[in-house]
Amino acid sequence: MNKDATLRFERSFAADGHRFVAGADEVGRGALAGPVSVGMVVVDTLGAKHLKGVRDSKLLAPVERELLVPRIRSWAAAWAVGHASAAEIDELGLTSALRLAGTRAWLQITAVARPDIVILDGNYNWLSPAQASLFDAVGADADSAGCDAPVRTRIKADLQCLSVAAASVLAKVERDALMAGLALEHPGYGWEVNKGYATEAHRTAILAQGACEFHRRSWRLAPVLPDGL
Structure with a gap:
């Protein structure tokens, strides 16, 4: 039986004076089309x-996720979803596009509440601004407006x-809705x-x-056919 996520880890930071804790998660990393999206x-x-019923979005049915969205938004001190398009993924690479989507979410939430620390799903911090190369011009780092709070990764x-699970739900619902809308404009791919x-x-x-324009053209999109076909 799947268990709800809890606030136990978030509350562990209170001893260090971290009152506002953000959870962040991404969806769309492995897709062939559409954006990569980051919820916070x-x-x-x-x-x-505690917010009952919230767990990793992959463990919830679509209707369960959609019903949770207004509850999460009311419960959270701040929330946001940022996106980076397929074209931006092609131009920047996936990791930088994830950071761009995360920065867009970060800028939205910090207009409402500034987190003291961020919990990021996984074992790699793709959210914090990349360190500029020694060969870059001063000020050339496009990530300078990104997350400036400490980031703790957690597998x-x-x-x-709970904050990360809630972020995953918001990101999943918003991205799924975007893809369903694009499916109406570009039928035949089954995006719905x-x-x-x-x-x-x-x-x-x-x-x-x-x-089409919403596919990640730098990726291997079509199946590899056997020789002679």
Whole structure:
């Protein structure tokens, strides 16, 4: 039986004076089409109460995720979802595009509440601004407006930490809605079902009708055919 995420880890930072804790998670990393999206949810560790039913978005049915969205928004001290487009992924690479989407979410939440610390799902901090190269011109770092709070990575944070699980739900629902809308404009790829991910049917559709502007053209999109076909 799947258990709800809790605030136990978030509250562990209170001893160090960190009252406002943000959880962050991404969706769309492995898709062939559409944006990569980063959700952020800020909780006030002194006042936030448990929010029942919230767990990693992958463990919830679509209707369950959608019903949770207004509850999460009301519960959170601040929330946001940032996106980086397929074209930006092609131009910048996936890691930098993740940071760009995270920066867009960060700028939205800091207009409401500034986190003292951020919990990031996984074991790699792709959110903090990249260090400028010694060969870069002064001020050339485009990430300078990004997250300037300490970041703590945690494997399976989306399963354990309520703020991160809530962020994953918001990001998943918003990105899925974007892909369903794009499916109406670009029928044939099945985005209303596969949400841009690499299903066999999606790859076959790309082979049949070609890629469109919302595909990540720097990725291997179509299936590799056997020699002679």
